[in-house]
Amino acid sequence: MPRLLISCGEASGDLYGAELVRHLRERVAGLDVLGLGGDRLQAQGASLFAHVRDLAVVGLLEVVSHLRGLRAVFRRVLDEADRRRPDAAVLVDYPDFNLRLARELHRRGIPVIYYVSPQLWAWRRGRIHELYRDAGVPVTFVGHPLVSLVHPAADPLAFRRDLGLDPDRPAIALLPGSRPKEVAHNLPPIAASVDALRAARPDLQFVAAVAASLDPSVVRRGLRDRPVTVVHDRTHAVLSAATAAIVASGTATVEAALLGAPMVVVYRLSPWTYRLGRRFVRVPYYAMVNLIGGRRIVPELIQSDFTAERVRAEMLPLIDDTPARRQMQSDLAAVREKLGGPGASGRAADAVAPFLNGKNIDTSLLP
Template identity: 40%
Template sequence: MTASNPRIFLSAGEASGDQYGAELIAEVRRRLPEATFFGLGGTRMAEAGLERVVKAEDVAVMGITEVILHMPQIYREFRRLVGALKAGRPDVAVLIDFPDVNFRLARELKKLGVPVLYFVSPQLWAWKRRRLRWVQERVDRMMVIFPFEESFYRARGVDAEFVGHPLAELALPASLRDEYARRHGLRLLIEGPASNRKKEWIALLPGSRWKEVRLNLPTMIEAAELLGSGYEFLLPIASTLDRKEVQELVDELSDGSTPQITLVGDAREALFHARGSVVASGTATVQAAVIGNPFVVVYRVSNMTYRVAKRLVRYPAEIPAQEDAAGNLPVGMVNLIAGRRVVPELLQDRFTGKNVAETLAPLLADGPERSEMIAGLAQVRAKLLPALEGDGRRTAIQRVAEAVEELFVGVSSAVAG
């Protein structure tokens, strides 16, 4: 280890973490030009300069039963990461979400005496709260992206800081509607007698993992068929997915009654141009919220995962979650941030094509339902931004990079002393 050549380990196993990791690499390199990066990440992190010991797409699974089924492969890749850590001990480690792997990596890193910064807290405040002890023992700094998380962790003895949500800081996409339509072969107007009417688009976001797509997309396509040919549908492809496989699934699920479904590359751009959207619970719901796109939250997992999660999920006092008429707690992050039901949730058995179409339809028309949701989403976005400081507002990525630099300087000083 030298002060001029920091070696930084990063681990991110999901599409959102891949994006944040790529941005963090760029920002850390701006501060520490000689820094090198290795670890677990997706294609964006690789393009930014990460030496990938393990590819994120090789370990991205979901749910309890899914993790169990893939455990042998996950364990092999985990051992590769541990071997790389021992062979070339990093100066600092940054773990981004992905708790099933990252908490175990944090244990190995602490054994090696490597300071650990955790960015994007796993949802320990919802369930698996026993893992809080792992944070207390293995994590030096927790950088959180939801406002209630800072008070949750600090009350439990963890050095935590709310840095704001990176998605809330992004400017709206700059592309114009007609240019976007030309690029993706979309129609701008409804054909036929009503050809002077604008053709509306609806975004379908089934998730960033293949298992999520397999579970969520069929019902989304059923809803598309019920909503009818007056709409076209945009299907963004996450960096962790294979575009060809997704297109093959769409072709398999579609028939003569299915409206046009167009695969696109940028979820934010699709949400910006869409009239409304159907979004699988996860980071994409925050994307929709900060853009102000009215949407319905949906999700489906294995029955075992759902039963276990429903029994275990309990929110602390820091989250004023409202139960629905059936006594179900909300799972959509937008509703947790708001402290009330801003967007409707259709989960598991309630996630049907009919329910999605009927719930989304009022949000597509100009009226009180649409206006009320747009106003609620604007309030959520405001909560995701950190308070202004004397010199302005630093971005979340800048704050995390600053923390990485501080940890590295602290380690260097200790070694020099």
């Protein structure tokens, strides 16, 4: 029986990993899948050693407090790899954990495929394909899996009505992050931004999109009695129905770009984590949309810049049909083009399947 070890430590990785496994099952008969992931990967028949809700940790100092648990999970994965001997391992993003895991699996002679490139460019200058070429690592570009996975609401105005919102009034989507620590840091200034925006524009409506990996009651408590509709596990529908969005930096910014939602990108970490981490960052932007576009397409309000007043100032020009809104929508369309066409998960499965079927494997580097 062909066996695949997969390691996903975050909600986005669980999504990408589940789609990869779905396509692999069409190519590899009797595939057995085991490893780390979330509800989506489990729904694809994977046997999980740990769940992403217990693995997703944000920040250097926050990781320290979880080291004992993470080490136990790490050892469990290696013990199971020794016992069950997978034919290959697919490690999805989550570099602090997965790069160490890759080294140990390589020592055991297990082929390792890294899906979603680690963000090497964030701390080392140079074009990504040059970094891999110089290291002698075979690499192929399959495109971004979200291109096929992001779908708008069938009828955005009807979706608003179903939520009890007025389809004729502007609606602002609130995306505080997909991990509990992200929400803990980002939700208070987002809530204050709701107050500031309501004072400037009483006609605004607000919808908080809660990630599938989170308990929506946490977001409801954080928003207190503010008039915000909370929606669980319907992020794409919310973004497609929104006039604009306040989005925590991360995968959600790519989802918003794919749906053409004008946005203000925000993020806040613990002060010590930010001070320690910023010295290693070697890129001019934090938001994926800006990194993909190679310039400032959406405003970034990070750490001390993330205040209610700054959010209000950046958001107000994006609500009505203004030149700023039209320019951002045009720039987001250009970002969508750079992400490649649909079918990334299928192409990734084509690359992984030979390792599981025992066929010849093309390890040539792309130019």
